Amino acid sequence: MLRRSFLAWAVASGATAAASVAGYLRWREITPVVHAPGRDAGHFLRDRKPLPAPSQSLSTDVLILGSGVAGLTAAWKMRKEGQDDFLMLDGPEPYGNAAGGQHGSLAYPTGAHYLPLPTEDCFHVRELLADLGVIVRGADAPKPTYDERFVLHGPEDRLLYKGAWQEGVLPHEGVPAQELAEHQRFFAQIDVLRAAVGADGRRRFTFPSERSSMDAAAARLDTMHFGAWVAQQGYRAPSLLWYLDYCCRDDYGAGMNDVSAWAGLHYFCGRGGVAENAEQGAWLTWPEGLQALASGMERLARPRRLAGSAVRLRTMAGAARGRNTEVLCFALEHGVARTFTIRARRVICAMPLHVAARVVENMPDVHRQIHAPWMVANFLMKRFPHELPDAPLAWDNVVHGTQGLGYVVSTHQDIRVAPPEKTVFTSYVALSGRDPREARKWMMTASGEELLALASEDLRAAYGMQFESCVERVDITLRGHAMAVPRPGFRSDASLRALREMDGPVLFAHSDLSGFSVFEEASWWGYRAAQRALRG
């Protein structure tokens, strides 16, 4: 299906046969390096291969399973509050979906890449940013002061629409007046909803989402798809509909007809932090994306880290110092499995829930979440492609009407007078609009060329034939279960609520607990698990 759409694109683009062949041959010279974090370990667990007997047993007060944003937040918070008896088991991917990579001096994201300014409600993120020095003053004030190196500077984003670049991601140039009027009406409605308070006295949309109103109106919004809500409100403008769908794909990995109306609105209404020295709604970013925050937390937390993955977690009575929970872990070293056990008083499960369900004995049932597969491609550019003078390269560059979500430029925040010679363009594709299982299967079995064709769709649309000659190397990261899709009903899911409320020897902390995946949510569950673990 994907290959067909790629061929359709190539034909529609009107490239001559000779040029296509030349381009194709050049691409063949660049074989992408394909990474699939967790695939080997995941398959090992899934296939229930026999494991050797444990060769070591360790003991700790608190054990954190997983080194993503949730696990690292728990580690940072515990260390800060004086707990130093804890261990962190990395799992198959240190930093998880907030990981990044490096080519020489050029860092780039292989997952999350930006963080909107947190509102006052998002106090846990503000506290973290202050500890990391990203907030330099006033973390508790309505308008903190941020280190300006990390505040996204212009040009922030641009859109390739009907063959020309325009500023911003919402199409406006060449858009009929009645469509522009609908844009205005939509954003006026968002302003009202952003300030709305539910019948239970809570803000209707806020971070952490757990603290948003759960009144009857909020519950109603969660029973329908965002696309249905948009239609119900009388929005018809194709430019607006494309934009709303794009935003859902970009944040949730699924289009507006797949996500809950509450989630669709939360995207627009839950954020909007302000700062003393940045515009309202500004974003923070780093060359390596949110790996900067993950590695910063690791630096502050100084966790004792162990390579390996949890295979089985069980709780039994009677161990010394209440360390009643035992985790069997395995590590694959050059394809050979080694196992060891860790005993702990409290275990923070900061791994995805579908993995935890296979690891944690007697785990309460979780209704199956659907996870969207994503592909992140890093193009090491030996030089910048030529840009038109009136359409300079932006941090985020989006192409209208493709499957892709655009590409970001790793050196954008570089403020040296002369631009660097090389850079990394990172393109994002959520394989939305089809059955996630089928999309995952396609992604995991596709050839490097097929993956490259899809990953480079936006870049080829933006630069045509010149693009390929600028590329030195391509790394493609496949994230098969990248993020939970917030489908209608996700907020009232009783099985998720039960996991959030658990406060025994096993605590859960992962963005899956929110039913959708953004930094603020992942970090919230880590923060909360640490508070519970600290209570003794």
Ligand SMILES: Cc1cc2nc3c(=O)[nH]c(=O)nc-3n(C[C@H](O)[C@H](O)[C@H](O)COP(=O)(O)OP(=O)(O)OC[C@H]3O[C@@H](n4cnc5c(N)ncnc54)[C@H](O)[C@@H]3O)c2cc1C
């Ligand atoms: C492509 C992409 C782009 C994104 N962009 C943004 C963005 O720009 N801004 C934003 O706010 N959010 C973004 N997100 C979402 C954000 O990255 C996530 O919400 C966040 O990183 C999730 O952190 P987590 O700790 O919940 O989970 P994960 O990142 O899933 O981490 C889980 C951890 O568990 C470990 N693990 C797995 N199995 C085991 C096991 N058996 N035993 C022990 N450990 C195990 C893994 O190794 C990993 O360390 C993006 C996500 C993706 C996929």
